[in-house]
Amino acid sequence: MMISRREFILTAAAAGTLLHSRFSIAKASQPTTPVNFDVPAGACDCHTHIHGDPAKFPWFPGRTYTPEMAVPEEMSALHKALHIQRVVIVTPSVYGPDNSATILGMQARGKDARGVAVIDDKTTDAELDRLARLGFKGIRLNLSTAGVNDPNVARERFIAAAERVKSRKWHVQLNTTLPVIAAMRDTLAASPVPLVFDHYGNANEELGAQQPGFSDLVDLVKSGKAYVKISITAGPRRDYALFKPLAQMLIAANADRCLWGTNWPHPNSVNGSTEKVTLLWNVDDGLVLNLLPTWAPDAAIRKKILVDNAARLYEF
Numbered sequence: 001m002m003i004s005r006r007e008f009i010l011t012a013a014a015a016g017t018l019l020h021s022r023f024s025i026a027k028a029s030q031p032t033t034p035v036n037f038d039v040p041a042g043a044c045d046c047h048t049h050i051h052g053d054p055a056k057f058p059w060f061p062g063r064t065y066t067p068e069m070a071v072p073e074e075m076s077a078l079h080k081a082l083h084i085q086r087v088v089i090v091t092p093s094v095y096g097p098d099n100s101a102t103i104l105g106m107q108a109r110g111k112d113a114r115g116v117a118v119i120d121d122k123t124t125d126a127e128l129d130r131l132a133r134l135g136f137k138g139i140r141l142n143l144s145t146a147g148v149n150d151p152n153v154a155r156e157r158f159i160a161a162a163e164r165v166k167s168r169k170w171h172v173q174l175n176t177t178l179p180v181i182a183a184m185r186d187t188l189a190a191s192p193v194p195l196v197f198d199h200y201g202n203a204n205e206e207l208g209a210q211q212p213g214f215s216d217l218v219d220l221v222k223s224g225k226a227y228v229k230i231s232i233t234a235g236p237r238r239d240y241a242l243f244k245p246l247a248q249m250l251i252a253a254n255a256d257r258c259l260w261g262t263n264w265p266h267p268n269s270v271n272g273s274t275e276k277v278t279l280l281w282n283v284d285d286g287l288v289l290n291l292l293p294t295w296a297p298d299a300a301i302r303k304k305i306l307v308d309n310a311a312r313l314y315e316f
Contacts, residue, residue, distance in 0.1 A: 028070035028265035031081045031286030037293045040303045044086035044310035047198065047231045047261025048075060050105035051092070057104070060096030065273060067094060068280045070265035072108035078264055082289055086316055090173070091118040092267065093142045099131065106135055114314040116140050116173050119164065128168065137314045138171035138194075139164070143180065144202055151183035158187065166192045171227075171313065177202050178213025185216045188226070194313065195226035199233040199263065200250075205242035209249050222253040227313060230295070230305070231261035232288060234270065235281035240291055247295035251305070258305045259313070260292060 051057075051070040059066060079087060087109055091102045097120040106113040115136040119128070141161055143154050154176060161172050171194040174181075178201050181188065188195060201217040220226040230247050232240070251258050266281035296302045310316065 028068070028074045028078075028280055029282045029285070030074070030078060031289075032284050033286035033290060035081075035083055035286055036290050037302075038299070039083040039289075040299075040307050042086060042311065042316070043084050043306040044088065044260075044314070044316070045079060045082070045084045045262050045264070046088045046259040046310050046314075047229050048087055048089050048105075048264045049092040049267065050075065050089055050101045051094070051265065051267075052101040052104055057095070057098075057101040059094050059274075060098065062096060063094040063274060065094065065267070065269050065278050066276065067092070067265075067267040067269075068277055070280065072105045075105060075264065076108065078262070078285060082262075082285060086112045086114075086310065088114050088116060088137075088261070088310070088314055090116040090140055093118070093269070094267075096120070097123055099136070103134055112316075114316070118142065119161075121160075123164075128164070132168060132170075136170075138173050138196065140173040140175065143174065143176040149177065149180060151180050154180050155184050155187050158184065158191075162191055162193050169193075171196050173198060175199070175202070178211065178217060181220075182213040182216040185220070188220055189223065191225060195220065196259070196313070197221075197226055197228045199229060199231050200243070200246055201228065202233065203246055205237075205246060208242075209245045214246070214249075218249055218253045221250055221257045224254060224257060227257045227259055227309065229259045229261050231259075231263045233263050235266065235268070236283050240288070243291065244295055247291075251296055251301065255296075255301050255304050256309060259309055260289075260305050262288065 051067050089102045089105045091099045095101055097118050099117045102115050106115050116138045117131050117136045119139050139161055141157055148154055173196040175198040181201055203214055221228050228250055262285045266283045268278045268281055292302060
């Protein structure tokens with residue numbers, strides 16, 4: 001059976017056999033809805049990824065999915081449309097502990113970029129020193145994508161991660177679930193380093209603010225121990241209004257610990273495959289950014305979320 005040119009390209013990209021990025025016909029999403037409020041100067045998108053040309057930035061063999069490419073030029077176009085000056089680039093799980101693609105994106109943005117690295121037990125202190133010089137400010141534990149739902153395993157990995165970075169004044173960013181957060185609450189509350197939770201703690205917006213574990217996330221944010229990214233993961237939603245009570249509860253708990261992010265280029269890590277490239281979600285980030293004034297009607301609070309909190313945590 002013959003396959004289409006697009007299917008051939010995506011399969012070849014998954015295998016890392018494309019020789020030049022011009023053969024990639026896939027494009028990361030760009031906003032189609034204009035921003036409808038005044039975005040303050042110095043605003044920061046605190047959650048993005050770069051997916052480089054696999055011929056130059058090979059995928060991690062232990063990954064659970066293979067994304068389409070998403071390059072620095074596309075990210076710059078996104079932020080120009082959104083009136084966003086600063087960016088935090090997070091190494092995605094598809095690269096394992098190789099932060100090279102993230103560095104590529106950071107170098108394209110210069111002083112307006114910071115990084116969050118992924119490391120493993122083979123990462124040396126010298127490498128951490130190098131990453132610090134390049135502008136990295138924390139490490140990420142991507143427990144959800146790796147399928148780590150055992151709180152005991154999660155606790156062990158978190159303690160080890162915090163120990164590695166506590167002398168550097170870095171933070172630990174956690175991509176995990178509300179049940180794991182609830183089970184680890186005491187350990188997290190005693191953390192020697194700042195915490196950052198991805199994507200509402202991966203709360204299910206359809207279950208509302210009363211879902212198990214969400215109150216534990218709120219309490220950690222309220223205490224000042226943890227930051228939370230009010231960034232929406234996965235694909236486009238039919239009803240974004242369901243995020244409003246979650247966002248407002250977190251903002252009311254501690255507006256000084258809320259961060260905003262796009263999750264661009266919106267990788268589909270849930271329904272992913274390593275055998276062929278999984279298409280990126282097509283999300284209108286202009287529409288999503290316009291939700292922020294409905295979550296935080298006060299411009300001063302929005303400035304905290306978009307500018308001040310990111311400047312403090314990532315040392316812009």
